[in-house]
Amino acid sequence: MRAWLNRWRRRLWQALFYRMVFGERSAQGLPLPHTRIAPSTCIAGEDGLVLADHVFIGHFNFLDAAGGLTIGEGAQITNFVSVVTHSSHRAVRLMGRSYATHAGPAGQRPGYLQAPVHIGAYAFIGPHSLIEAGSRIGKGAVVCAYAQVRGEVPDFAIVAGQPARVVGDVRTRDATLLAQHPEMAVHYAAWAGELPAASANPAGAP
Secondary structure, three states: OHHHHHHHHHHHHHHHHHOOOOOEEOOOOOEEOOOEEOOOOEEEOHHHEEEOOOOEEOOOOEEEOOOOEEEOOOOEEOOOOEEOOEEOHHHHHHHHHHHHOOOOHHHOOOOOEEOOEEEOOOOEEOOOOEEOOOOEEOOOOEEOOOOEEOOEEOOOEEEEOOOOEEEEEHHHHHHHHHHHOHHHHHHHHHHHOOOOHHHHOOOOOO
16 A cells, blocks of 8 residues: 555656656747756756757756856756856855955955856766856767866867866767668758768778
8 A cells, every 4th residue: 555655656746846848938038849847957047048949957957047058959968967157165265254245346256256158059968967157068068977067178079077078079979870870960960060080980991
């Protein structure tokens, strides 16, 4: 009896609170019929979010869009990811108690950082990653789980570590997949362009 009850409790909770449904609308009022955002994801400063279609944002993420956050078409943000567009810890250390009441020029606080984040088309952000203010992640890039991204991630790069470093290029694997499924080449080229020669022929065969 208890097992049955627990199963139904989980199903009910999932249906009411965790089920993801296709269809969103951007802060600019544009319909995004193929975008899904989990209801458990927290978006702060949503007016600063520029969102394309075909985006997937999974459960239990924190997205700070107050400083400007752009998420390109087809980008995937998995689970337990933090994207921040501001950082106050240096300012708080410098100013101590006066942080709450300081009235500098134009409201500025010494040491306070605010900068936009850009996540490129068809990028993949792995679980438990941190994307820091001012970062720019290129199209098709893969951010591995638990990575801490600070700064620029090139197009198609695979990055891992804290801080994240380039450890590979997704086009190496893409070339293998496209060789197996040549009918997908036109779809791939539509957003990614042509594969570079080294990726298209990784073994160096003629």
